[in-house]
Amino acid sequence: MPSVHFEHVSKRFGATTVVEDFSLDVADGELLVLVGGSGSGKTTILRMLAGLEETTEGTIRIDQRDVTALAPRDRDVAMVFQDYGLYPHMTVRENLSLGLRLRKVARHEIDRRVTWAGEMLRLEPLLDRKPKQLSGGQQQRVAMGRAMVREPLVFLFDEPLSNLDASLRAQMRIEIGGLQRRLKTTTVYVTHDQVEAMTLGDRIVVLADGRIQQIGKPIELYRAPVNRFVAGFIGTPPMNFVEGRVAEEDGALVFMAEGVRVTLPRERTAPTMGPGPVTLGIRPEDLKVDSSEGPSAGPPQDGVPGRVVLVERLGGTSHVHFDAGPHRLLASVSNYRLPEVGDTITVRVHTERVHLFVGDRRVVS
């Protein structure tokens, strides 16, 4: 079965370490997404798997076979590039079939696969055109077709949607996901876009500075990020963070910061939390805005008073930016009764869903 294994893989360019002790198993048929900011090492990892970049240390296996020292052509992997990498002087058909011709695949078999990929990706009317005559989305599909006709053990995608406009990106994202589920080919997909990662990945690997931050199913990363980086990276709009302390008050644990006070549910607080500084993380949709002025209903301690500084109306939901003491926070609310800029509001915190971080690590389970 074509599974992929990275075993303690490192990559250094001179004195710069780009990937550090990277170990990962990709299951057969899985769509695994590597996500991270620029410089996180995600593309380097993919290129090492493709054979386009040498590893400094470690072993890469595909289908149990050690491929670390093999040339790209001997690894039986196919890759889709960010700028597609289509040969400009060849027609779509030639672009699709070149890899097969070089591998001396029989003519009728090449025709069969090109037709198959052409049908699947709706490329038939374009087969005799040159890449320059195609739109971005069509070029993208040709690039995918070129990978598909190879019928490789593993598909590699290197930010394939970055050069497309937003609506086309959403559409192609769905197509890629659908295609992968139909073909069931083991896939490693690199992106900096966490929406792509969340929607496509069976599992996601979050990377920063060449190290794995967390591996998990999309919803796991969203609900239980292991550290501040993952918490801030996964989710749009991003999680709010407030620096403060936790103290015991009347038998309850309370998070306190200037202008923010949140009573924590006792059963969710880890005993390891010391008296030092603590960061509270709360997702924008877990903040509820009471736009009514004056004293709000309910006990005052679970409400955060704030002043609205910006309202972004997105249609379905809106983003309310407000200042709570010195902290600029963001609440994601439905459009029913939106506050105005300058309003004083009380924001209720969904205390069951707060995250607490000591240093960088999350301490609430």
Next chain:
Amino acid sequence: MKLLGRIALYAGLTLAALTFIYPFLWMASATFKPLTEVGTLALFPENPTLDNYRTMWARAPFGRALLNSMFVAGTITLSVLVFGSITAYAMARLRFRGSPILNAMTLGVLLVPGQLTLIPMYTLIVQLGLIDSYAALILPYLFNATAILMMRQFFLQIPQSLMDSARMDGMGELRILFTIFWPLSKPVLSIVTIFTFMGSWNEVLWPLLVVREQQLMTLPQLLTVFSLGGGAGSIGVSLASAMVLVVPVVIAYALLQRNFIESMASSGVKG
């Protein structure tokens, strides 16, 4: 007013063009004039004749020299393109030990004037026993640093993803160079072709040094020996032999003109 300006502009340009082309046209027409007419400035001979060409052909082996020139310039051009692009590809796109040194040395070659290497090169050819051979004419020009640097510069601009795709498709480096890079590098390849071919075609000094056998002489060499040595006898015959030298270059230029101008514009190379 606007129309007048345009007319003036075109008149000026036409005049300039005529100034450039008139001497050439005059030369071309003079080759068809009998000796008595050569002194006039007229562009059309009153009694056209092919005598000048006949005389020229009869007095020296120009046919053979034409073939020699084509063989020498053709071989050199092919070699500069093939080996030069291989070197340029390695310098532009491959990481290997010593590549900065290779870069610096190639650039260094440009800094050494040709005149300086003429005598050492001559000595070398003598030592190798290659005097009076095609090898003497061809060998020193198989590589050309300017061509390598021009191609290298062009290759640097070809997107990395094309190389990556080609590698994933299973190509080796030579195949990437000749099936991907070459078709995409037509502008630079044609400018290198023209420069190399013309440079080699017009070369006189080096052949004069290393070839004395008339059967091996290149066209400009034979022409020089013929005209300056007094073999021509008349200006008409001299001009006729010059025409034979010029016509192939004009044809080559006409064929590659579009690429030539394109690449001049894109590469910023001044002739």
